[in-house]
Amino acid sequence: MPSAVDHGDDLYAAVKQITQSSSDSDYIDQLVPVMKDVRYSDRAGHLVQALNQLSAEREADIERMCNSNHQEFVSSVNSLLRVREGTVEMTTQILQLNQSIQASTENLAEQKKALVDSRGVRQNIDETSQALNDCLDVLRLANQVHDLLTKKNHYAALRALDELQTVHLKEVSRYKIAEMIEKSVPATQRLIADAVMTDLNTWLFRIREASQYLGEVAFYHTEMRRTRHEERAKQDEHFMKFKLNTAMELVADETDEFDILNNDETDTQVDFSPLFECMHIHETLGQSDHFRAEYAATRRRQKELIIPSSINLLDEDGSELSSLLESIAGFAIIERATIRRTENFRAIVDVEELWDSMCQSTITLITNNLHTVESDDLLLKIKGRIALFILTMENWGYSVTSLNALLLTLFEKYSELLKRRFSEDFQEIVSTDDYMPMPINNLEEYDKVVNVSWYTPDKDREQLTFPCVLPFSQMYPLCCIDIRNFLNQIYLFSDDHFQRSTVIDDTLRSSLDELLCENVCQSLVDRLSSQYPGQIVQILTNLEHFETACQELQDLLFQARSSSSDTKQVVLAATEQFRAAKKTASDRIFELVNSKIDDLIETAEYDWMAMKPTREPSNYMQELTRYLSNIMNSVLLGLPTEIKEFIYFDALSHASTMILVTPTRSLSLSPTLSLSCIRILPISLSAALLTFQLQNLPLDQSVKRITPAAVQALATDAEFLSSFVDSLNNPILKENLDELIQTVALMGTDNSDEFFDVAQRNRKYGKVEPQKGAILIEK
Known part of the structure; x- marks a missing residue:
């Protein structure tokens, strides 16, 4: 078998290395790339051969090992069999355990499923509970708004409502209750x-x-401020220039x-x-x-x-x-x-x-x-x-402009009421006066009268003896008291706000003028129709003092004027009217005195054809001088000296004229006769109202001849009258008799041609009218 594979073949080395892997995963991880390479290079057969070769080598090794260790192997096999048996038992147990575990696992799965289901429900419950709590919080806040309204915490209720709307409703906006509360917010705001x-x-x-x-409290505070301001003004005069509510007063009152x-x-x-x-x-x-x-x-x-x-x-x-x-x-x-x-x-x-x-x-x-x-x-x-x-x-x-105008209206009404009241007082005073010099019993009474009257006594109070009389009658001080009261009453209207304005000044002047002119002066003038010289004299004396009082009042009103920059002098029409009334009263006295003189001269009985001269003055002349002396020392005694002298002057002038000429005399005036006629007529014409002729005076047309004895009688009367005037120790009065004396001298002269010589006439008979002198010389 080794001859079938090249020793240099890398597959064998790779397979050998693969078999040496420590774990199945490494084995596979190394085998996969080799298989991929064999697949794509068409060397699969070579790989199989490499594997087979390696397998054969391993079996040879195992066989070799077994041959050398047979006994041990057999024992090992026996042990392995026992192990296997035990393994089978264990496998059976494991299978049983597996079944038990599988049953437990199914039960656990069911429980787990139940647990999962219960957790979902619980989560739903939790979510629901949270939603309920959130909704309850919203409802609590909504109720809190109404509770705050009940407690009248309106702003807190509004804040709570605003917090509910802007914060809490957004947290539960997915719920229906949020919509309901949101709709109720405007209504709650209106509430x-x-x-x-x-x-x-x-x-x-x-x-x-x-x-x-x-x-009322504000008025009280103002009254207290006014009191404090008056106290400050008393302590410091500079504050008197400032009214209430001025900056100075407000600063001073800051404390x-x-x-x-x-x-x-x-x-x-x-x-x-x-x-x-x-x-x-x-x-x-x-x-x-x-x-x-x-x-x-x-x-x-x-x-x-x-x-x-x-x-x-x-x-x-x-x-x-x-x-x-x-x-x-x-x-x-x-x-x-x-x-x-x-x-x-x-x-x-x-x-x-x-x-x-x-x-x-x-x-x-x-x-x-x-x-x-x-x-x-x-x-x-x-x-x-x-x-x-x-x-x-x-x-x-x-x-307060409109209210100031109201004060002016009130002042007009006030001044009218005062004028009406004082008018009645003045009329009563004038009508009930006795028109006699005022008696004074003691010094206290004297001081009271002097203090209220505008009167300057001739003597010091220490030199007075009581009882005494003052020149004016009782009406004068009473009127002075009323005048002062009227001034005070008018000025009472003035205060911190409505001070002495020009309105008060003008109203006071006009009202005072009207009272004095109509209720005092005119009333006195109306009483001049009296036939009693003593009453006329007293009226004249009163008028004299009233004129003085008016002059004093003018100064007083000037000093009390509201504007210190106004330098125009205050003039009362009453001053001139009292002065004119004085003239009327003196004319009336002249009239009464002259009327009496006319009455006396009317009784003159001259026998112009007398052959025997008389050395005694005529009875009428004696009565005339006695009358002039008595009236001057009694009735006219209270008149000022200049007026008495003027009456003397006029009476003597009238008497000297009436003794010579054909007189005209007025009958007594009826009390109902208006004195306006007297005021507008000259004195020389006032006697022309009703006249009659005296038939027994030198220039009368019925007197055709005048004997020297008659001239002597006339000269005696003229001398008697001249002596009376000399006793008055007033050279000016003597001048009134110049015409009478020169005329009588002309009538008694033996050289009448001097009268027709201008130079001689001017020197000796300058007061005699040429026409009258010629008539008398002829007679």
Whole structure:
């Protein structure tokens, strides 16, 4: 067999190497490439031969080994047989064990299958349980939203709803419950919005109910500020130049902090949390514009509820007006605080519109009922409440222009009421006066009268003896008191806001003028129709003091004017009217005195044809001088010296003229005769109302001749009158008799030709009219 294969053949070596492999897998792994090579090279036969050769060699080896070890082989075979027997038994056992294992494996497979099935069910259960838990969490959050709504935690409910919608619903989005809850979210949002609006409406109702008290607290705060400002002004005069609500006053008052909306002292707590919560929730819901519009409409409706349909201004304590103003103030303060505590929520134009509307409604209410107020004191209280309201709201930044106009309306009404009241007082004072010099019993009474009257005494108070009399009658100090009261009452209308404006100045001047002119001056002028010179003299004296008072008032009004830059002098028409009334009164005295002189001269009885001269003055001349002396020392004693001298001057001039010429005299005026006629007529014509002729004086046409004895009688009377005037120690008065004395001298001269010589006439008879002198010379 070895000769059949080449020793150099590589197949034999390869097969031999293959047989030496340690494992079947290596054997096969080495055999496969050899077989592939044999297949493609057509050497399969050679491979078989190589294998056979190797097999033959192995058998030869085995046979050789067996031949050399037969006994051992036999024993080995026996052992192998025993082993085989044991192997068979073991195989049987293994088969039995295999059957048992197979049975156990089938049972295990069934159990495993059951286990797998149970694991699937358990997984399904777990997944279902997880799904249920997730759904339960969603339901719990949904219920929590409603629980928070029940507890009025609206924002927390909205946050929980938002978390439910954006987080938890996405986790269970594959379940039907997510869809159901998602559909209910808008409804829940509406529930939250409705709930928060309900709370806000409750809050709005409460603050509307608390608005009056809030306004009352604001008024109290303003009053306290005004008190503190007055105290500062007393301590430092510089603060007097600053009104309330000015920058200076606000800075000075910064140390006194007072929060109207949150103050423990006044127990005011205005919590804006419901509003802020409602704003935030609607902003979160994207409904801010809708909420702003609804809130504005609600506040407009509440504003309408504040304004009543009518108001009673006659209440002494002003409760209705105070309640109205306090409610408006509280409402407006809430609005202003809302603007300050929010951003872009309340439009300023809406708040200002509400304020203007409330102001106009209030002004209309007050104006329509103002005619019912007939008391200036009550009107002053009304003004005080409105002024306090203005000061309070001005501090909160509201426009008070329309309310200032209301104050002007109130002031006009107030001044009319004052003027009416003081007009009645003045008329009563004038009508009930006794028109006698005012008696003073003691120094205290004297000081009171001097302090209230514009009167400068002639003597120092230490030099006075009591009882004494003052030149004016009682009506003058009473009127002065009323004038001062009128000034004070007018200025009472002035305060920190409505100060002494030009309106007060002008109204005061015109009203005072009207009172003094119509109720005092004209009333006194109307009484000049009296036939009693003493009463006329007292009226003239009163008019003199009233003129002085008017001059003092002009200075007082100038100093009290509102604008210090106004340098225009204050002029009262009453000053000139009292001055004119003085002239009328003095004319009336002249008229009465001259009328009496005419009455006395009427009794003159000259016998122009007498042959025997008389050395005694005539009775009428004695009565005339006695009358002039008495009236000057009694009735006219209280008149100023210049007026008395002027009356003397006029009376003597009238007497000297009437003694010579044909006089005209007026009858007594009827009390119903208007004095306007007297005021517009010259004194020289005032006697022309009713006249009659005296038939027994030198220039009378009925006197044809005058004897020297008659001239002597006339000269005696003229001399007597001249002596009386000399006793008055007033050279000016003597000049009034120049015409009478020169005329009497002309009538008694023996050289009448001197009168017709111009130079001589001017020197000796300059006061005698040429025509009258010629007539008398002829007689």
